[in-house]
Amino acid sequence: MRHILSLLLENEAGALSRVAGLFSARGYNIESLTVAPTEDPTLSRMTIVTRGSDDVMEQITKQLNKLVDVVKVFDLNEGLYLERELMLVKVRAESAAREEIKRTADIFRGRIVDVTDKTYTIELTGPRDKLDAFLEAINSHLILETVRTGASGIGRGEWVLRV
């Protein structure tokens, strides 16, 4: 099953490689991983999307907690959560297709953030399946380049993950 893990870790050199190294050393899968400092510059917040059975998820969580740089680990799947990902897509936008792409981007609430005579660059935010759906909706041979950030997640409601 797909799980989204939220981590708080020390914002120190090497902390990311400890987490990434743990996943590769123990054969766990990483679908995506995002990390950036929080409002407290000594802490980083990481979101890892992974897959595993309950037993594997239990081990992943325990092993992450064992890392000395990791302050907190929370599996967002244990409650309600929001998941967002940012995607930038550069598409060929010429003649008849140009208007069609703009309309599709509007439907998905995407924004065109860069324009040339031949291309559009579209910014799109949402859960993973929305971004997938947008790519499906566009004629695949028009897509020149896609960049996705991987998911960031946060719990719903008043509950917060903090030190």
Next chain:
Amino acid sequence: MQLSGAEITIRCLEEEGVEYIFGYPGGAVLFIYDALFQQDKVRHILVRHEQAALHAADAYARATGRPGVALVTSGPGVTNAVTGIATAYMDSIPMVVISGQVPTAAIGLDAFQEVDTVGITRPCVKHNFLVKRVEDLAETIKKAFYVATTGRPGPVLVDIPKDVSQHVTEFIYPATVNMRSYNPEVKGDGGQIRKAVQMLLEARRPMVYVGGGVVLGNASDPLTRLVRELGVPCTNTLMGLGAYPATDPQFVGMLGMHGTYEANLAMQHCDVLLAVGARFDDRVIGNTRHFFVEGRRIIHIDIDPSSISKRVRVDVPIVGNVLEVLQEMLQLIEASPVRLDPEALKQWWHQIGEWRSRDCMHYENSTTIIKPQFVVEKLYQVTRGDAIITSDVGQHQMWAAQYYKFDKPRRWLNSGGLGTMGFGLPAAMGAQMAFPEATVACVTGEASIQMCIQELSTCKQYHLPVKIVNLNNRYLGMVRQWQQILHGNRYAESYMDALPDFVKLAESYGHVGMRIENPADVEPALREAFALKDRVVFLDFLTDPTENVFPMVKAGQGLTEMLLGAEDL
């Protein structure tokens, strides 16, 4: 007080009460060696290869319970040390490793003797640090000792660039350390402990399975009292030998791949299993699917939550310090009027007695060729069971574990997790350094001993009178055994050709060498060797090259699917 990084490093070790540091100098640690030279609190032991420095420091920690300390230079110093670091990591041994690094300005430029030490060691340390500013050095070393020795122990490495060891700052050693991301002290849950005690007292076929965590956690005493109070059978893993006394009638022997028939069957057929400081390793319980028994309940005490339900699902997990949890359990048991059903327990012991009567440790002795088991039995008698025994890895290790009856913890030092050949001799040095008056013997083989044989020189320099019991069967014995049993007798590269004359080799280092070829000479030779209290003696026993270790559970098979002897092949 203004001190250089090098002086600070040594002062920190002094503050931590470090007696010995095992190491090897090189360019990146020259300032640290200079600081060592100018003091007399911390004594440096110069080994002949960095791997040995790590093993010696590791064994010092295993024998004393205090953290071992090693010092190596950058680049090859560190890469040579990696085997020793990984050995300590797999067996959860508290160690602090100090490594030199190229100057901070040279890091990343492929400088001479540069290696990404933090990167290379990351998967085999509990934690590591690269110190970039001398102002951070003292606090980092404090953290290193704290992390290494608390919770589930392990090696921690501190990488110190050469300029950091040279720069000067005010030295203040922090009295305490606070790390928000590391809180190792966990107290076992009271409710779970009560549940465990109740489950144990209601058992009809209880079994206690004890691992290295009991040795590391200094919990032998409450463990032994608990087992005796309940009158239940107890087994130790390879790493747990000595945690429960081997000569006690309730001890059913070591379990696992080369465990006793009775221990393995009792593991499988018990109805309540109490696992203490053990991790259900593949060499210990074999195939997990086969190990599963419907209705058998498992209580698991461990300080590391990730050890619980890793390979085997358990019913009552207790995360906590084994010493405290066992003490609490013992108090509850002693206060309880309830005891195990005596009739059920009697039947259970009767069943175990039947399994014991198979006498699985029996071997055919010979008057013409030395049997390795016989050497270990005689070693046990001659040393009155009171020696510190180190071993390397292979058949000799298993025979030492099977036939030397360890009654006390911290007397059996071996690389159980990583299985590192070359561990034995440097480990014997570390143990002898810790206990100069103790009898220390390294049970080894002609292949393993050659992996760190250069340490005969260190033994000479520091007058470490260890005894080397070489079970020389001219084969990589365990490899040969697997090739015989699993690979159709095709002995690929397992014959040890062109062996040195170990007697002359020992003599060339200034030690005593003895070659023993007849069974009748085994005991006299051992007596003579152990009487030479101030000399290293290399006893080269020419043993039966065809002897195999039994019982044996083939890798991947069930714990009770044992080969008991040659007749089962």
